[in-house]
Amino acid sequence: MEFRIRRFDGENSFWQSYEVPTKKGMTVLECLYYIRDNLDSTLSFRASCRMGICGSCAVKINGKPKLACETQVSELKNPIVVEPLDNFKVLKDLVVDFEGFFAKHKMVKPFIVRDDIDYNSPVELIQTPKELAKYYNYSLCIKCGACVSVCPAAATSEDYLGPAALVAAYRFCADSRDKDCKDRIEIISSERGVWRCHSAMACSEVCPKKIEPAKAVQLLRRKAIIHSIKKLFRW
Amino acid sequence: MKQEYDVVVVGAGLAGMRAAISAAQKSKDLSIAIIAKTYPIRCHSVCAEGGTAAVLRDDDSYDLHAWDTIKGSDFLADQDAVEFFVRECPKEILRLDNWGCPWSRLKDGRIAQRAFGGHSVNRTVFAADRTGFHEVHTLYEKMVSYDNVEIFPEHFLTNLFIEDNKVKGVATINLKNGELVAFESKAVILATGGAGRLYGFTTYSHQVTGDGIAIAYRNGLPLKDMEFFQFHPTGLVPSGILMTEACRGEGGYLINKEGERFMKRYAPEKMEIAPRDIVSRAMWREIIEGRGFESEFGPYIALDLTHLGEEKINERLPLIRDAAKKFVGIDPVEEPIPVRPVAHYTMGGIHTNIKTETPVAGLYAAGECACVSIHGANRLGSNSTIECLVFGNVAGNMAAEYALRNGRMKITSEEIAIEEKRIYDSILGKSGDENPYQIKKELNETMDKNVWIFRTESELKDAVAKIKELKERYKDVEINDTRKGFNTDLLSTMEIGYMLDLAEVVAIAALKRTESRGAHYRLDYPKRDDVNWLKHSMAYYTPDGPRFEYIPVTITKWQPVERKY
């Protein structure tokens, strides 16, 4: 099969084609490794777990963001066009800059806040399976960036927190062990927060973990609006 | 460029992040840097599926957990370390709970536990079948809540700075721009994970190339018990992706080409759910004797789940079905899954004592890259993630205390210049006529063939010779990519250099140990030999290959007995 890869060497962007002998069961990631090992070792890309859990290998394959390690070549049309993710700055070839992405994740306070935790003598907190189910799906985000790469709001607004960070925010707000969602709500309710989302829902369409980030954003929006109304009436 | 911190943690897997948190917790005044060659949540630990062991309820006891661990280790574990370890486990589980880990729960909201191979009671805490993933994310998210922890993702460790047997910092390459960044620090913790990619057929992530172990080794630190490598029975062919033990736990069969459940000849009682090393050996024997299935990806054994029915598979093994479909296009409901024993865990590592101290002052090691040793010759499932947490915590504490007591030693600009020269002049611009990836391929083939489940003197000798040849050829490798920014060619080539060193240690250590213990099985010495070999091997670096010393195993309460299940 022919692989057409959009490359970038730090200064110039160009297309390059490679012919890869593919077999049944081969993934796009394996082909990338084949190219690197045998055809052109200057090709850079990120990958690690090759089982769809580390979130390193998201790239644009035939126009849609996908995990290279989970994508079978047999399901794709020849030639296979591989590009770096949109809405991120390209560092080299298929490698894009995730610094801002993780900074935004950190910004939403993605951790449990409560004041009765004793580091030295922890006690078991009770959480029923039902309470667990409320947020569990949203804790599955592998931070691959696919959602951000297709979000039209993120495309034009660099500082929009973006679906992935908002998923993290919702995941903690919905956790029964968390005791102070208010701070987090204030953050996601800023003009860079949920209000920039216009329900394009491309994020939900491409999420490889089927997390429905769009839903998390809207549920957060609901929390934010209730919070604002309460604040208005000082209640 | 130089950065200055009080504590530097290298490696942001479970062990590294746990260490950073514990150091940060120790004192707000300490500045802590955590460095990793990937982003922290992209570390290999996210792959762990099954769970994490800890004594939580009344039906269990510390002594029982310790005994299971020691028996599992084939009595090569240091028993003082194990006794300390089992007492710390529960606290770590609860801490993760407090920090937000989505543990699977019982109906009443308490943390649930499941059965696991080699543990006598239901002791394994889990978060669905993505335990490692959730633990990593929980730790990462806890870690970012500390203001005194600074994260340096995509920095590649290249060397340690050691003076007068005291550590004074590390050298790294910042992948983004390719610049050398030296971290000057009072204490250093190594938590760089195992060395699984020595093997071609492995459950490990691509990044697990043993860099930290090799760098420590080159800097004169001893490596302990490197001959012990765990093989898991069921790795998906051809990628090596783990098909969890639960497949067999739920009633799956292992079937050979003749359609026979061959386990009846090896473990008539336990059948498919005998311990990992036994099942792996049985499967491999079938394959050697020609009763494996043939495929373009080599021989395999069929893991048959079809009789379980669609409903049960969907309920209990959804991820396995998903993975089999996605990666080999096989639906386990209709067809058996092709599997083969697969390299899965590095029992050996950098020698440390029970407090995670290495022989170099201020340098600590924890997690899979270290060998404390609690796993001995064979690790029990779900004991390693908890090891990372427990000893990560210890290392963080120790390093923090050391940093509070001691000052920083200067890393001079000459030292940095020497390291820069080593990398950018003698490695980066390199031209030669060897393709490093070809060397890696041959190394993997050698390890898969000669240092595998069944080992013999002649095969191991072949392996050692081959590795020496590869090392020689490695001196003449070519690096095509000459740019600095995100040069993965340079990185991979360096990783391959580390792997060659480690492979040599593993092969020679295996050659020297003339007995069979735990995961190390010698066809020519099939019995355990407590008289001569109840001891740890210690490999020291010399320019022409490792030099070996041996130290005794610590035994407290449990005398070695025959290991029967």
Added chain:
Amino acid sequence: MRIMKWFKPVSLQDLAFAFQRLTGFILAMYLILHLAFLSTLSDPLTYESLIAITVSPTFLPLDSLLVLCGIYHGLNGIRVIIHELGYLHEHRKALLVICAILTVIAWLYATWVMYEVV
């Protein structure tokens, strides 16, 4: 131009978004025109002469397109509101299809009314 990325959808969902934005913008522009136009009500003669143009057969197709924009924007708006309140994300595809069908029906009806009456 970066804003062109709004109009490069990867799925039906964000195609719908692109159209929502486009139609919203068109309607807003029309609103301004409309108000300016109505200002002429202060002068009956100008008003009548202008209205004569707008109801002419040449203008009707344009008017009908405008109505399509309005109907799409309104119905799709309801769909968006449902989702923005956090409901029916699991059925987003079905909702989109229903929305499209209703739009076509309403538009055909409206066009019929317009041609019938004038």
Added chain:
Amino acid sequence: MAEKSAKNVLEPYAWLLQIITGLAMVGLVTFHFLTTHMVEHALSFESVSLRFQDYGYKIIYALLLIFVAFHAFNGLRAIALDTEFGMKRKKLVNWSMVVVFLAALIVGLYIMFLF
């Protein structure tokens, strides 16, 4: 950065009003369309002025005007703020939309009270 701008009172209410006005307009716009297109010669000067004599009509149209003006200009504001260009000039965008909104109201009400 986000922590600083966290105290944002405008966006939540703007969004809420956007969907409320949107929903309300479904009825109002349908009504408007039907009254102007279902009846023959509904757009002639006489019928328009005749309708505006009626107070019920006046109120409905005033509502429609307020809603549509708010909705449209708040919508444009949202579009503008979605771009870096607009976000950098946030104050300007907000205030100009207020001005345009008020202008639309004045023009509209003026027309209505012609009759």
